[in-house]
Amino acid sequence: MTDPQSNLKHVLFLCTHNSARSVLAESIMNRVGAGRFKAYSAGSMPSGRINPHAIHLLQHLNYPTDHLRSKAWDEFSKAGNPDAPDLDFVFTVCDNAAGEVCPIWPGQPMSAHWGIPDPSAVQGTEAEVALAFAEAYRQLNSRITLFCALPMASIDRLSLQRRLDEIGKSFAPDEPAA
Template sequence: MTAQTRPYNVLFLCTHNSARSILAECIMNRAGAGRFVAYSAGSMPSGEVNPHAISLLQRLNYKTHELRSKGWDEFSLETNPDAPDLDFVFTVCDNAAGEVCPIWPGQPMSAHWGIPNPGDAVGSEAEIALAFAEAYRQLNSRITLFCALPMASLDRLSLQKRLDEIGKSIAPDESAA
């Protein structure tokens, strides 16, 4: 890839855009430290952000007042000619990975970084909170690895290989230490 004069635009996709993609958007915007601008969207947005995701993000001192569940048409050239040019598109749920995506502006690179849906968690409040914390931990690990990549020195093929490897990585369990 060549050096960029603007931040890299990253879109995280999940079917409902209510938990995983929202978490990833927040993590990337913090970890990317101005080098990356993250967005999130869904193919069938739920219309609301999961309250457990909001609660976790607030506990971790993220700003949550502007977060919303939105459709991927906001980022598609077919429906929004003013959509930002995207450099990377990551699916974070298996359903979104199998869907036919719109045409994205900017010819982005893509990869699947599937994470189990914490919104499917059942049990006590503590068990549900643990599922959201685990999704956050996995996404944070992958996004941290991604942000550390030497973008300017990697060609597209090498970068694609790295993106795919990150998607297969499993974050070390810090509690096991």
């Protein structure tokens, strides 16, 4: 009998503080890619807490949030955790994390930068902050949906890498979404 879990692709989303964008991406991937992908999130310098605006948005959209926590990327590196899952994909969702020297990831994953503006940095009214989080969610949801639609079984590694990079440029902050 084939274990359905053995076909899961493991995806790690990275951001410096692991408090907003990477957590949103983890939640979205676990919903959109359910049965095909298992997502995680981590940070190079985790804040130790999930941004309350991210929790509020996810709860409003009926995502489970009880399991979410801000954690260090060491939990997913071979050096930090010998039991870490073999990763298939690693995506950075903030520019700071993209520029940092990452640990060695188990599984030799493919990686890409999918930068999203930091909604936590928005100063303004509650409505303006909520709009920034909603926009980050929209961009991540669009990219993750595109990613999940890729024909993983029939695409070669080089073509897949090109597609991952293209997805990271779609809905970029300086381009209007289609």
